Amino acid sequence: MKVVPPVIVTDAMLTASNVPETDHPEWVSGTTYPLGYRVIKASVHRVYESVAVENVGNDPQEDDGSWWIEVGATNRWAMFDEAVGSATRQSDTIAVTIASGQFVDTLAVLDTDAVDVRVQVSIGGSDVYDETLARGVEQTSLIFRDLPVDPAATVSMTASAASAMATVEIGTLIIGSIVDLGITETGPSVSITDFSRRNTDDFGTTTVVERGWAKRMGIRSLIDAADADIVQRRLAALRARACLWIGEEEYDSLTIYGFFKDFSIDLSLVAKSYCTLTIEGLTNVPPLPQSPIQEAIDGLEDLLIKPAPDYIAKAVLLIKPNGRVGAIMLTNSQIQTGFDAELDALRLFKPGTDDLLFEVGDDGIAMNDVQVNRIKAGTGNSAQFGSASASGSLAGTGAAQVVLSKSVTLLAPGSIQAVAAVATAYSGTPAAADLALYIDGTEVFSAGGAAAAPAVPLSGSKSGLAAGTYSVEIMFNGPSTMTVNGRNIATTIIYD
Known part of the structure; x- marks a missing residue:
């Protein structure tokens, strides 16, 4: 023992x-x-x-x-x-x-x-x-x-x-x-103490409330009679401490973490004495179950698909006092790569109301009163579209002049693509159109030639742009005998 x-x-x-x-x-x-x-x-x-x-x-x-x-x-x-x-x-x-x-x-x-x-x-x-x-x-x-x-x-x-x-x-x-504490004698007893409650009503129906349980062991060890005082002092010093009690290492049932309930030492033998102990283990109580809110938070984290075991992805579900979902934040502490979250169903409500704003379900994605300024446009990219037009007639002056411009805002690094069309007219001898398309002050396309055309198309792009606001312009450098009439610019943003 x-x-x-x-x-x-x-x-x-x-x-x-x-x-x-x-x-x-x-x-x-x-x-x-x-x-x-x-x-x-x-x-x-x-x-x-x-x-x-x-x-x-x-x-x-x-x-x-x-x-x-x-x-x-x-x-x-x-x-x-x-x-x-x-x-x-x-x-x-x-x-x-x-x-x-x-x-x-x-x-x-x-x-x-x-x-x-x-x-x-x-x-x-x-x-x-x-x-x-x-x-x-x-x-x-x-x-x-x-x-x-x-x-x-x-x-x-x-x-x-x-x-x-x-x-x-x-x-x-x-x-x-x-x-x-001596040599364990044969015949130790092992049992458990069950703290579950069983109630039987007047109709004979029994209900059980499952609770914790604890190991229990009764054991006797053989000690030298001369050591009786030593053993008594050792046990008395452990009366208020949870300890590991080992009856026999080969048996889990005789290994208990807990307290001794009582002990006695039989001094009836001359050379040997018996020490008898009752050991009660600590109660095996299951952990407190999680609340539904915490289960939802943990479940959302489990939905994250991590790119590698050493990458840490985190999901936080913010729930308002009324029980409605306020926000969901998905973050990845390892910025070298991204991650995906798979959701079978998700519903978001306007705070404090039952008005459904966003829903993911078997029938797809439904959005009510939600403004979208980015949409999916191919793998890994988002696109933002816009256009500008003008119809008033402008005569050439022989010097460069802006006949149409549009501002484009990038919310993240990316590129701007632009296409434009200009209707022209002239008197007398045809002249070169001399039109150009500029993005952020850089000429990306020009149209000239020996004779003017009634409609001139222009297109170009500029990449490597940081987040910010940029101008897209049509420049006209024609003579006074030429005018531009209807004109249009259409732009597309491609995020990196």
Whole structure:
């Protein structure tokens, strides 16, 4: 029979972890949170859920339950939170490094589904211990004994999933020094305490409310009679501490994280005595279920198609106090590439009303009272169209003059394409039309020739333009014997 009083892992001891602490957004005092929204406070490694409709300026850590409820530890710290039922989960591997600064000789991983767990110990930069244990089919706990004892040691643990895409889970990670409580006698008893409620009404109908449960073990160990006082003092020192109790390492049912309920030492034998213990495990309570609002937020993030596993895409669903969707923001923290979001159905309403503004459904996309200034125009591009025209007659002066102009605004880097048509007339001997098309002060097309034509087409483009407003102009440089009549410019924007 052995017991391991756990070392309380602090921020300073946890020198490395590959599990990010980004379960939910960090709480911000000036932000208004709706009912059911979850936040974290990384300073205390806890997750909180809003229990009010318009929750602003209320610190979750200091709240008395009026505005927030505490959900539990963040994902990174769930395996250190001294609770049963919470767990740290991550794809591929969970890897941590602990420098406790204390004498420890045991590391235990409880309630895990890892394929294998590797523990390494280094002292002064030199590796002094490296062992990997594979988990059996029905096994949930792995215990590493006889670690090198040195307060300067750093202990690294790596738990691996079956594949890089699979999830690995650790319920509890314990480090500490093992205490021997004698030889376990045959016939220990194991059971569970179920906290579920069963009610049967007057008609014989039984309803069950499922609640948590806890392991329970009754065990007796054989100790030297001379050690009875030592064992009694050791157990008395652990009366208010959750510890890892190990009846036999080969049986998960005889490995319990919890408290001893009572103990007695039988001093009837001269050389040997019996120590009898009842151990009750911590209650295995499932995590608090997410609110529908938080489920919607997490579900929207799952819809994002990430270009690579190391790219971080984020979706935020902003919900107004009346429960309506206020806005959706999709962002990609890795600006080197984009991403897509697949939505089977989406409905957006005008704030405070039931007026449908935008809907994505099986029948396509419907928009009511929505102004669109960009439309899809081929893969990766957006187009914006516009035109300008004039009909008054203008006579040539022999010098360049603008006969029609149009302003074009680029909302993002791109190019401008323009086409124009000019109707001309002349008296006497035909003369050259001498018309030109300019974009941003640059001539992109000119029309001249030996004789004038009744209608002159012009077209051209300019690329490499930054976001901004640019002019598109038709320039006329004809003689006084020539006039321009109807004229038109049509422009198209192609965004990069």
